[in-house]
Amino acid sequence: MGRQPCCEKVGLKKGPWTAEEDKKLINFILSNGQCCWRAVPKLAGLLRCGKSCRLRWTNYLRPDLKRGLLSDFEEKMVIDLHAQLGNRWSKIASHLPGRTDNEIKNHWNTHIKKKLRKMGIDPQTHKPISSPTVQLQADVERSSNSLIVTDLEEEQATTCMNVIEPQAILDPCIPSSSSSSSSSSSPSTSNPIGFEDLKLPDFDWLYCNDTSNNGSDVGVWEDDFSSWDFLVGHEDGEVPIFQESWPCGLL
DNA sequence: AACGTGTCCAACCGCTATCTG
């Protein structure tokens, strides 16, 4: 059998996009909207795979994207959502207006994961690493015999944490069978998000929009964990939800 | 200055889910 390639690979350009290509794609999407990604390259005059066009648009060219580092508040959201949803980056991203799954995934892998480990928190389970030394844990993870450890971690993730089922968080009013409709139209682009779908305290995004810290003055990752208190002390298995003390408003 | 190493992130790949005929 084998699956057909998403597009004709021969003669297609790969690698970084040029400004010219960006321009063509933007012009096309703005005048025609998002549809039929497979047809986009041909219609837009691009020698790219439709998939590549979609990715470029959603991850980089979309006008509603925020650029720059995630704010403290956004990072906390990511961590909390990850505790509830796991590596479902698109779901997580859907709660962070202007952020893409790719961006969040990258940030998680490069920043947050590292920082959590440093704090002695397992990035997968969001539980304190129980072993005496964090380093030991890291070594175990790295070792080729980590299969058992991984299984244990998985088990921990599901048994030790009161994991909130994603469906309980996402679209609580929508039957799961129809929740897939998110894929039929532009999921996160046109609809800045069912943030309210999450079981969170009343909270107005406007007060936390990070235009004020979107840029050079985002002082994150200075090994200052002081504002990460919410991550620890949940031994009782309670998944930390947003706390009022979070400094979102002071940004 | 040159080199090695680490970090970041855009982009790709392969798979799954969903849609459509």
Added chain:
DNA sequence: ACAGATAGCGGTTGGACACGT
């Protein structure tokens, strides 16, 4: 109900850049 087409997702890669020696 089924198969093929398409969209979307998550993991991974590779190049550019920063930093240390």
